[in-house]
Amino acid sequence: MTRPRAVLVVTGSELVRGERTDLNGPFLAREALSLGLEPARILIVGDGEEELEAALRTGLDADLCVTSGGLGPTHDDRTVELVARAAGVELELREGLRAEIEAVSRSIADRLRRPYADFEEGVTKQAMLPAGAVSLGLAGTAPGSVLDTGGTVVVVLPGPPTELQRLWPRALETAAVRRVLARARPPQRRVLRFFGASESAIARALREAGGERDGVEATICARDFEIHVDLVVAPGADALADELEGALVAPVEQYLFSRDDRPVEAHVLDLCRARGLTLATAESCTGGLVAARLTGVPGSSEVFRGGIVAYANDVKEAELGVPAATLEAYGAVSAEAALAMAEGARRRLGVDVAVSVTGIAGPDGGTPEKPVGLVHYAAVGPEGTLVHEFNVPGDRGAIRSRSTVMALHLVRRLLTQS
């Protein structure tokens, strides 16, 4: 049984020029997938008439076509007109909608101290919908709408991601979209997160477990040394998924750190919270990224007390109490310095657990003995200490973000082993 196909048409000249990264296509794709549809393609086009019309025509091959963007008041905003043309229906003015848009536009005109007359033409344009379309109401001044062409249900949504995400749930409640969803089979999603294994080792484990099965799709994705495996399991395929999951995990179980989507910093905070431990950071090459990841989690202030970004050596000495002799004898990028930094943060910030990172992020500063990418880590806690050294590949940005993840996993290991 095939799933209904969804095609996502995203319009915006800044998107097709690569000046801004599209968020709507991935959002709608994840939604489609979780609703049991098959996200078949994401099509990003500018606001040129020909390209957009061609894109919409390929959308009309699908069961569900969702468009984003091109609903504004100007002549460049052509989505509604071209959806109508592609579907072979006329545009019609919706008086109730016009009045609603007028009210919003009058208040904008007031705020900008401009005459409403400047807005009038745009208001009328935005109140035109394809004959037979259902309005989803306004986000800003643009109305979303749903048109059932017989073969395809077209959902027309505004481009700003927050507005699109606000109108999307309303689209799901329309009779037309419900008819498509009635033929869908929402899958279950299973998540496996590994750290410390290579992508090829996980790929091999998947292959040797027999690979994807009917109704079980697997995606492997490497991100800053973590390997994320997602299993998308069709209804009725649970037993097959159990079998695949068991066989996949068995040879690499020591690297599995999560069966949910929470990032490693959330695990670290939870491990601390469960044991009543407080946490601090001492960073050199990551320059605050470890602290930033930890404090990105709501409620982190219960556990995380603070951090020192010690970029200059004398800050390492003065703020973290790293002995000048250690820096002289071993250098700032050394296991000894990393350990002294973590111990210093623990003592100075009065916490139970501290983690440190010191390394050479490049592009300059490398030597034959200590090349760009060499990074030392230390984690200290009430029951022990872990140090780690790694030659992190990549450019400055990659070295910094990968080192951040490695530091967080080092604390996680410290907290799970003791």
Place this chain on the structure above:
Amino acid sequence: MTRPRAVLVVTGSELVRGERTDLNGPFLAREALSLGLEPARILIVGDGEEELEAALRTGLDADLCVTSGGLGPTHDDRTVELVARAAGVELELREGLRAEIEAVSRSIADRLRRPYADFEEGVTKQAMLPAGAVSLGLAGTAPGSVLDTGGTVVVVLPGPPTELQRLWPRALETAAVRRVLARARPPQRRVLRFFGASESAIARALREAGGERDGVEATICARDFEIHVDLVVAPGADALADELEGALVAPVEQYLFSRDDRPVEAHVLDLCRARGLTLATAESCTGGLVAARLTGVPGSSEVFRGGIVAYANDVKEAELGVPAATLEAYGAVSAEAALAMAEGARRRLGVDVAVSVTGIAGPDGGTPEKPVGLVHYAAVGPEGTLVHEFNVPGDRGAIRSRSTVMALHLVRRLLTQS
């Protein structure tokens, strides 16, 4: 005169499912634009045969079609086969290429301690190219290639962004791609970066300056309170662009902070460097993000000496010397606390300039007097002090990243006004 059209076909099931955000389409679109091509569409599809073949066929309508992904050793990797099919040519084994891939694969096999025989089938598959295609050499084990179908030049590149970006310059040197570029007219790109003005104020300035002209395309994009305007200027349209730029900038000139792509933190570091000043940070709600932005810039260690992430109040007292009385009387989220934090960082870390941020990032911790989003900033330097208060809209992530940008702009203002 129309520009040659470029269509970008990106394949990867994790991309079409929205599980990972595509970076290759935007990269290639920016490249196409700067080379004087028209990036006409970005098409993201999975690795299913039918969808990918249909996507490649629409690519063959363009002057240049660039594909990314689907070059691996397994049966799911179908790009080369389907490019050949869409172009109506046979696949052929390239013996030199096969030997090259074999050498790489043998060393991988050694490292993984697996028999080379496991790799042999994949090696042969990866060494097949469409008849007439030019190899671009290897990135990993996958060869990029260029095929001229007569009407369309197809560039086939691997999916991992670093590998794609490594092979892309080689594609530009092939005779086939050069023929397409000979018909292109590389535009000039002008960049205007504003801070402190609303997007609608800049949009109005653009409109009142007469809007886009023939040969001058304008994009406005808001990002963390900065407004980025890009002008793409066709050859010969310089005078029109000068006129538009002048008229656009005049009413909003006080908000213009850059005419290049450098982020605000690079401006801050340059301003410090030019005057021999050192810099430090003191952060609460941004949790290290300001320091992380500054240390993301290569060479920042010349200027940036360190930072304190003072999440808990007693860390603000102990590490930044914020008086307990200040915290008691005004609270940690107050102009007084922000100022004491910046002054403390300046004194404790021995720097010339320091910036601080303290606020309520939410979702919890807000009160009627101090709601979620209330943030105080202070910047102190040898010649003065600036404080700022703002109710930052958005969720926790938005409040944190917007506050980071606001803090950086506050230091920039301090350094440019004195």
